[in-house]
Amino acid sequence: MKRGVIKLCWELVFLLQTVISSVFAAKISSYHVDHGLVYEIMVHPDNGDVFLGAKNGLIHLNSELRLQGHVSMGPYSDSPQCSPDPTTICKEGRVPTDNQVCILEYDRKSGSMLVCGSVHQGKCEFRSTTDISQVIELKNDKINFVGSINKRHVFAFFGGRAVSEGFNLLYVAMGDDGRPSTFRPAAISTRKFHIKDKSFQYLTNNIMYKTYVDVHPDLVGSFKAYYIHGFEYENHTYFISVQMDDALATAPKFLTKIVRICQDDQTYASYTELPIQCMSNSVVYNIAIGAYYHSVPARDTSTGLAVTFGRTEQGSEADPSLGSVLCFYDVIDIVKKFEDVQDKCFLEGIGSEVTWLVGKSLKEVRNCETDTNYTPHSFCGLMSNIGIQESAVSQNGDQFKLSKTAVHTVSDALLTSVALTNQNRDRVAILGSNTGHVSKIWFERETKVHYLTSWNVTDKPLSTQTEVSRDNRHVFLIADQTLYRFPLYTCDGYSSCEACVMSRDPAGCGWCGDHCSLHTECLNPPVQWQNDTCPPVISQVPTVEGVFPPIGPVSGGTELLIKGKNLDIGSDLAVFVGATECSVQR
Structure with a gap:
């Protein structure tokens, strides 16, 4: 004006x-959990009900945050060194232990919810979403352990592919949280559920084939990684991981990688990982904090992944004093970058083994082997190269990186959460911060955004866990013991x-x-x-x-x-x- x-x-x-x-203050409603922290949220895709995984409890709310049900899930007599089976002897001794309910995933095919906590080696169970007191307990087998003592160490989701007995496939990525190897499942896997056995199984697991990859025995305990997001697109599974670049280096550095596996690959030989980063004024931000994949096309017909990043001078934690950025990655660009890396590997021999799969340092891993059986654009694994990562010797390492320019930057805080949705066909992002600040960003196009407005919602850090309501009119945010229901259609800012x-x-x-x-x-x-x-x-x-x-x-x-x-x-x-x-x- x-x-x-x-x-x-x-x-x-x-x-x-x-x-x-x-x-005018934005019309924010909230639900406070008296007995402890909130770790996880799930929104029912059909009726919009909200489920919270909290300290020692599972909570069922309707879409207006009115309580529908609550079940106690702890504390339990437990030890991180012992079997979840209470009938077995535990030399270390079991003590009352709080349970962090950290995995809530809805299986559309069966209509039930997978619930996993931090006790009993992260053992899971299925619960009804209409009456959360109804439960199917799973066997005490490590294939059924998905939860973790640290929420960030694991990400799991049900894909769209159904298998026998009415359950979809479960895709799981788990970092090493220090549990004994006896109770530690594979790092990244595809699992199917057998209702008669009350147990998951790897989709394929025999002498010839297996649908999982795991940390090499020589690196167990030394290779560190955690997983912050996962999604599927066109018969491929993707995960976002913050991990060591070389566990055998004198001073390993952490970076973020995006992982892809072909869902039809019965050997997981198609496993490919490459660095993903965000640039602002020539500064590299490569420690991912929050991520959100949105599959509904915006006005420009694109779909994609939003990731918030920070930086660090040491360790795996982003430093708030170094600021934070937001980048958007069109899923078409993601697919093309993976295809480029695979082309380089199988056609030119440029690329390397994955260090943590083979137990070698970056200096020791072998280069890719060319393979005449490779077919571009339809690659789903070849035994000549089981697991691919960026080249360890290439002078032009940037060609292997999925890098974008930041569309939004903050200088003195961390963008801890991001959610994407469309309003009147325009893509918007809702960002949460470690200062309790919530911001709204409008994407005019993929590389041009407008900072719209912001609100001070709380004085506590906002969690990385966030969800959009079923009607796309609210975003749910978590801070400490409180769930906030934030209106998307508000002009009060x-x-x-x-x-x-x-x-x-x-x-x-x-x-x-x-x-x-x-x-x-x-x-x-x-x-x-x-x-x-x-x-x-x-x-x-x-x-x-x-x-x-x-x-x-x-x-x-x-x-x-x-x-x-x-x-x-x-x-x-x-x-x-x-x-x-x-x-x-x-």
């Missing part, structure tokens, strides 16, 4: 209408008319007399809702004369100077003093 100065005629009496901006109408917020915001609102919320006639112009406002600053001179003769004819904003409103401008219209000099 322009600020204007217009000369007007003066009479003794004049009437001025001022607009006072009002700040804009405190002035200018900010409101110039925001171009995809929610559809406009000015309603004295506040910003949706058109459907402006219900105070004769107030006119406007989304393209703002009413003139005379300056109210004490040190600035809004009207000069302040007095004049009753005979009129005095030129009057008025200062304010939104005065340049075109040919429709009309000024009245009482019932008399004034002439305007332009």
